[in-house]
Amino acid sequence: MNNQSLDPRVNRLKLNASGEAVTVQEGENWNVFEVFHQEKRGAHHEHVGCVHAPNAQLALIFAKEQFGRRKKCVNLWVVRSADILAFDAEDEDMFANNGEKTYRDASGFKVMEKINKFKKAAKES
Amino acid sequence: MKTNGLNMVYYKVRKSNSFAPVILKVSTTADFGDRTKFSNLQDYQNNHSMYGGGYIFDEPNNRQLKEEQIHDDPEKLTEFEDRISRGEKIEPGDWMPSEYRRQLIRLIEQHAHSEIIGALPEGTWITRAPGFKRKLALIAKVQDEIGHGQLLYNAAETLGKSREAMINDLLSGKSKYSNVFNYPAETWADVTVIGFLIDAAAIVNQIANSKGSYGPYCRALERICYEESFHLKQGHDAFVELAAGTPAQREMVQDALNRWWQPIMHFFGPPDKNSTHSEKLMQWKVKMASNDDMRNQFLDTYVPKIWDMGLTLPDEKLKKDEATGKWDYSDPDWDLFKIVINGGGPCNKERLDVRKWAEEHGRWVRKALMNPKDKISAPVA
Numbered sequence A: 001m002n003n004q005s006l007d008p009r010v011n012r013l014k015l016n017a018s019g020e021a022v023t024v025q026e027g028e029n030w031n032v033f034e035v036f037h038q039e040k041r042g043a044h045h046e047h048v049g050c051v052h053a054p055n056a057q058l059a060l061i062f063a064k065e066q067f068g069r070r071k072k073c074v075n076l077w078v079v080r081s082a083d084i085l086a087f088d089a090e091d092e093d094m095f096a097n098n099g100e101k102t103y104r105d106a107s108g109f110k111v112m113e114k115i116n117k118f119k120k121a122a123k124e125s
Numbered sequence B: 001m002k003t004n005g006l007n008m009v010y011y012k013v014r015k016s017n018s019f020a021p022v023i024l025k026v027s028t029t030a031d032f033g034d035r036t037k038f039s040n041l042q043d044y045q046n047n048h049s050m051y052g053g054g055y056i057f058d059e060p061n062n063r064q065l066k067e068e069q070i071h072d073d074p075e076k077l078t079e080f081e082d083r084i085s086r087g088e089k090i091e092p093g094d095w096m097p098s099e100y101r102r103q104l105i106r107l108i109e110q111h112a113h114s115e116i117i118g119a120l121p122e123g124t125w126i127t128r129a130p131g132f133k134r135k136l137a138l139i140a141k142v143q144d145e146i147g148h149g150q151l152l153y154n155a156a157e158t159l160g161k162s163r164e165a166m167i168n169d170l171l172s173g174k175s176k177y178s179n180v181f182n183y184p185a186e187t188w189a190d191v192t193v194i195g196f197l198i199d200a201a202a203i204v205n206q207i208a209n210s211k212g213s214y215g216p217y218c219r220a221l222e223r224i225c226y227e228e229s230f231h232l233k234q235g236h237d238a239f240v241e242l243a244a245g246t247p248a249q250r251e252m253v254q255d256a257l258n259r260w261w262q263p264i265m266h267f268f269g270p271p272d273k274n275s276t277h278s279e280k281l282m283q284w285k286v287k288m289a290s291n292d293d294m295r296n297q298f299l300d301t302y303v304p305k306i307w308d309m310g311l312t313l314p315d316e317k318l319k320k321d322e323a324t325g326k327w328d329y330s331d332p333d334w335d336l337f338k339i340v341i342n343g344g345g346p347c348n349k350e351r352l353d354v355r356k357w358a359e360e361h362g363r364w365v366r367k368a369l370m371n372p373k374d375k376i377s378a379p380v381a
């Protein structure tokens, strides 16, 4: 089989010249940064994914390329993934709302009921 | 689980036809931080398994599945399966069966490799694309595909396999990528067929997978599908321009269709009747649709668009059975499919050699910027 590529650029590369296996060293793809994207002024920065970068400055550049090249974007944040502190996914139940929390909910206060009752009593007297 | 930077690694050994039980082995691997309390799984490759679905290997049997299920905590397994049947997503910190983790790493990793390798046949044509607008669109599309690879590698990393390990498995041939990219793009018409039909096939697969159970993979796919709509449209536009063009242009696009039809029919993997596809993977929402169902969906949407332009497809049996809604077609050559997956295609060697060249020649930049003392962590979500 002819190994010539249809791509003249590929033919110029002298592929597999050494014939040796190529191995990437652990850490060679740098560190992971989480990316937060702000779609417009006044909006929250929202988590959109992550990039690999050797430092925060380059992470910003890569984040612009990866997450800011298409949709509207006015600002980006990056932070090292290792610096994100989060609750364990297993502890999700601690956020469960229970029925007894109506005291901290607008629906837990029946003001109109009291006013109507008062007005009705005033009219009758 | 951790002592002096040593991580315990689950290590699987394949012995003749059976799997040895999981052995715990101590070795030095990347430190994935305290948040992710799992081990870096050694991905194994069954050389005889098939490329099923757009991007996923099917297990030839589910012996191992049963063995690993025994090791999984039954109470946690029930909780996990209940969560999935309620339609909830699984997130990186959640407990998950080891087989779920392993299959997902495999699926997402192969999908990522497919995006990266898939950029090569089209990238070849950037310098020769006809006209400025086509060149701009092709550059943008190829850049998107590399971006998709990055998003997917990140999703796989949340499951505990490092990006370096995935790249190494690609370069060594241990991990596969979509078979279609082992064929050359001979003319500009090939690029239009790839942009239109291969991207269309990928979209069918990706939309199905975006409704799966693993949160990070679904989120990556949502972004990917949004960008794919542009890929499909620009491919369709370039395809129609040739099909509605001069006799020479029509001949060129017909020739490309004839050559690409079999790889496209291969794309979704072997027919359901030949593949013992795992019900577990369907139940866990790792595999979202059967190969034949996805192929049928693709044919149903795109064959009429090809016929509309007065073009033909090299299969006399191809027609829709209106009664069943299913398409009839001749079986593509599945032996050839196996040969190409195992390295015998026209471009397998070139594709991997180009990736190796890029890794080798880009290394000095990555090393110059690398901080060896950096504590590496996995993506959070």
Ligand SMILES: [Fe+2]
Residues within 6 Å of the ligand: B115, B144, B145, B148, B224, B228
């Ligand atoms: Fe893509």
Ligand SMILES: [Fe+2]
Residues within 6 Å of the ligand: B145, B199, B202, B228, B231
């Ligand atoms: Fe695409």
